[in-house]
Amino acid sequence: MSDQVKKMFIDGEWVASSSGETFPVRNPATGEVLAHVTKATREDAQRAIAAARRAFDEPGGWGESKARDRAELLWRVADLIEARAEEFAQTDTRNNGKPLRESRYDVSDAVNQFRYYAGLCTKPQGQTYDVPDEIQAMVVREPIGVVGAITCWNYPLVMNAQKVAPALAAGNTLVLKPADLTPLSTIMLFECLEQAGLPAGVANLVTGPGSVVGDEISKNELVDKVAFTGGTETGIAIMKNAADTVKKLSLELGGKSPNIVFADADFETAVDYALFAIFANQGEVCSAGSRLLLEESIYEPFMARLVERAQKITVGDGVNPETEMGPLISEAHLERVLDYIRIGLDEGARLLCGGKRLTGGGLENGYFLAPTIFEAHRNDMRIVQEEIFGPVLVVQKFRSEEEAIRLANSTKYGLAGAVFTNDGAKAQRVIRKLRAGITWINTYHPTFNEAPWGGYKQSGIGRELGTYGYEAYTEVKQINVNLKVQPSGWFRN
Numbered sequence: 001m002s003d004q005v006k007k008m009f010i011d012g013e014w015v016a017s018s019s020g021e022t023f024p025v026r027n028p029a030t031g032e033v034l035a036h037v038t039k040a041t042r043e044d045a046q047r048a049i050a051a052a053r054r055a056f057d058e059p060g061g062w063g064e065s066k067a068r069d070r071a072e073l074l075w076r077v078a079d080l081i082e083a084r085a086e087e088f089a090q091t092d093t094r095n096n097g098k099p100l101r102e103s104r105y106d107v108s109d110a111v112n113q114f115r116y117y118a119g120l121c122t123k124p125q126g127q128t129y130d131v132p133d134e135i136q137a138m139v140v141r142e143p144i145g146v147v148g149a150i151t152c153w154n155y156p157l158v159m160n161a162q163k164v165a166p167a168l169a170a171g172n173t174l175v176l177k178p179a180d181l182t183p184l185s186t187i188m189l190f191e192c193l194e195q196a197g198l199p200a201g202v203a204n205l206v207t208g209p210g211s212v213v214g215d216e217i218s219k220n221e222l223v224d225k226v227a228f229t230g231g232t233e234t235g236i237a238i239m240k241n242a243a244d245t246v247k248k249l250s251l252e253l254g255g256k257s258p259n260i261v262f263a264d265a266d267f268e269t270a271v272d273y274a275l276f277a278i279f280a281n282q283g284e285v286c287s288a289g290s291r292l293l294l295e296e297s298i299y300e301p302f303m304a305r306l307v308e309r310a311q312k313i314t315v316g317d318g319v320n321p322e323t324e325m326g327p328l329i330s331e332a333h334l335e336r337v338l339d340y341i342r343i344g345l346d347e348g349a350r351l352l353c354g355g356k357r358l359t360g361g362g363l364e365n366g367y368f369l370a371p372t373i374f375e376a377h378r379n380d381m382r383i384v385q386e387e388i389f390g391p392v393l394v395v396q397k398f399r400s401e402e403e404a405i406r407l408a409n410s411t412k413y414g415l416a417g418a419v420f421t422n423d424g425a426k427a428q429r430v431i432r433k434l435r436a437g438i439t440w441i442n443t444y445h446p447t448f449n450e451a452p453w454g455g456y457k458q459s460g461i462g463r464e465l466g467t468y469g470y471e472a473y474t475e476v477k478q479i480n481v482n483l484k485v486q487p488s489g490w491f492r493n
């Protein structure tokens with residue numbers, strides 16, 4: 001057990017909780033305690049929010065900062081993360097469980113996010129237009145103010161970077177609450193922000209429970225915007241809490257995304273991506289291809305190959321170079337996923353592989369689950385409709401293009417989706433009918449910082465990343481300049 005106590009970062013200082021309390025953070029591959037982290041109180045969150053407010057509002061403060069200065073600072077942050085890239089990757093793997101090759105990819109993504117937004121904030125923005133009057137009309141983008149960011153645990157570094165970088169680039173100040181399960185790389189990120197020379201109060205890190213810190217962020221009247229990534233139920237609660245003070249909201253929520261494979265698809269490519277779609281990052285991916293929709297005529301050979309390959313996936317500690325799939329994030333989450341497996345069996349779904357906790361060969365203290373595949377014969381089954389957020393694939397058959405589209409769109413979610421076919425026109429037809437924000441043709445999962453990320457339906461509100469993600473951290477102001485400075489003459493006297 002580690003005696004290390006990690007502090008939080010408020011108003012430019014590393015501080016303990018006002019209650020003196022901490023909470024343990026574990027390695028899900030071993031159950032080992034990696035560190036004890038400061039457990040913030042509501043008062044700590046309020047202090048961080050007040051610091052962010054002051055840093056935004058004060059004369060000459062961050063709210064009035066120049067884009068070029070912000071860009072230089074963010075570029076330094078990127079360099080500092082990059083200099084510690086392997087340490088970041090090791091930290092995310094130990095804290096989250098994901099294989100090292102995935103953590104390394106995440107770190108390079110986070111570095112790129114800081115560079116992307118450092119570049120973007122100095123580029124042309126706004127509009128001018130011709131209006132039918134002696135007026136010069138223009139539109140400028142301005143920061144929203146204080147951003148409260150609340151995040152999830154499945155991409156610990158990159159998910160926080162993707163809120164911090166655009167929020168600061170656009171000139172906002174920030175209070176960030178990372179997931180309780182994975183705060184360690186976020187603490188390192190704030191070390192980089194401090195080292196880069198961020199003024200006190202501009203970015204604040206508050207570690208603690210969602211029901212206290214997250215609740216305060218979503219209600220506090222000094223917060224102008226909440227940027228949230230997490231479950232749909234929590235998103236709904238945050239939306240309700242934020243309503244009283246009419247906060248701007250970005251919500252990145254859950255998914256149950258369809259991966260549609262037609263009989264004319266390249267067989268091995270489609271099998272390969274069907275595996276990658278659900279078993280990458282242990283299936284703890286909001287956009288995971290958790291519903292495989294397979295054209296009936298290739299069902300048998302496809303499933304035989306899919307199950308054969310799923311059973312060969314090497315599950316283990318993410319620090320081991322051979323590991324292809326790591327543990328689930330916590331014992332509680334493993335239990336939740338196992339509950340879904342019981343629900344699937346009770347509903348009459350056919351278990352084709354996996355379905356069990358793995359405990360042999362050094363895995364006994366971790367939260368490992370075998371890659372699991374169910375065949376579902378009814379669309380109203382809970383395992384078809386609800387997000388499991390683990391390595392559990394549910395497969396359904398379809399007989400026509402229309403049926404594939406109907407099934408694909410039949411959940412409350414609309415985050416992502418893919419289609420595999422060698423018929424280009426069919427691929428376009430089907431993808432255009434998917435009610436989802438992130439889609440792929442003949443691939444699954446590649447996403448880029450340059451492109452917008454977000455969902456339709458109950459998968460969220462707004463977009464992160466790319467120029468859309470930057471705009472989500474700005475207000476739009478119109479300015480009308482009178483070019484003929486004289487009284488209007490509207491009133492007679």
Ligand code: NAD
Nearest residue numbers: 151152178179210211214215230231234252253254255286
């Ligand atoms: P969660 O909603 O329980 O927690 C997310 C964050 O919200 C945590 O920091 C938590 O402490 C905080 N929180 C909890 N209750 C709160 C409250 N009442 N008020 C304010 N904050 C509160 O999420 P989870 O279940 O741990 O994460 C999994 C979910 O996240 C899945 O549904 C997944 O699809 C979703 N997710 C979505 C995206 C996306 O980009 N759309 C990305 C990753 C994860």
